[in-house]
Amino acid sequence: MHRSEIYSDNFSNNSSIEKIKEYQLNDINEFNVYRVYDTFIASLREPNNLESSIGTQDYIDGYRELIKFCDSLGYIFKFVKDDVIDKLNILQLFVDKDILNFDTIQKAINYETEHNLIKINPNNFTRTLLRLHRALLFIIEFLHGLAERPLSESTTTIATQCYDATLNNYHAFLIRKSVKIGFRILPSRLQIDEAIFHGHKTELLEQYKTFIKIIQQIYDTIQTFYTEKKYLQLP
Secondary structure, three states: OOOOOOOHHHOOOOHHHHHHHHHHOOOOOOOOHHHHHHHHHHHEOOOOOOOOOEEHHHHHHHHHHHOHHHHOOOHHHHHHHHHHHHHHHHHHHHHHHOOOOOOEHHHHHHHHHHOOHHHHOOOOHHHHHHHHHHHHHHHHHHHHHHHHOOOOOOHHHHHHHHHHHOHHHHOOHHHHHHHHHHHHHOOOHHHHHHHHHOOOHHHHHHHHHHHHHHHHHHHHHHHHHHHHHOOOOOO
16 A cells, blocks of 8 residues: 545545444444544644654544454454553553653654663653554554455455564564464454444445545554654664
């Protein structure tokens, strides 16, 4: 996938979709495309700028909404959710203690670089965010696969291929083996569709694709920033 443009004008463009949105937003515990979209797009300080600053708190909030999707996938995705929650809590501590220097992701990384904090603190912001960043790519690819792949391809096949292209590169052998075995018991495509669209796939599919593009833009912006800093391979 390439860098994405924002299509916010198309995200909600008719009365039937507005009614679905209003209904879905009532349940704050379920995965909801609109809440993920709203929080992640809020993190982009300049949505039409592909190098936009990314607000740290909104990024954290968006990620918390996104991982609700993992709840619909069964126990095997607990390995993603638990790790993500731990790391989001670490980022939250940085924001709560020093909002001035950790207001945006770019500002936070520059601050840790200038003060040589990346080597001193193993649980630093920059390294912690990198782990979340890698996991985000897996989630993006998986969500994209669910939207674009033919229904003849199983959830197991899509998840395995997305994992091989992303997180597989950073996990030890035993973790990789366990994850791929667990993928065999993922819910069916129809069950996942229900978890995402709540019976309104036809009306919401284009909005769903737009929300993926938003997350992709955020991923791409962070990826470029880490590349420039030469931080992509931090241990």
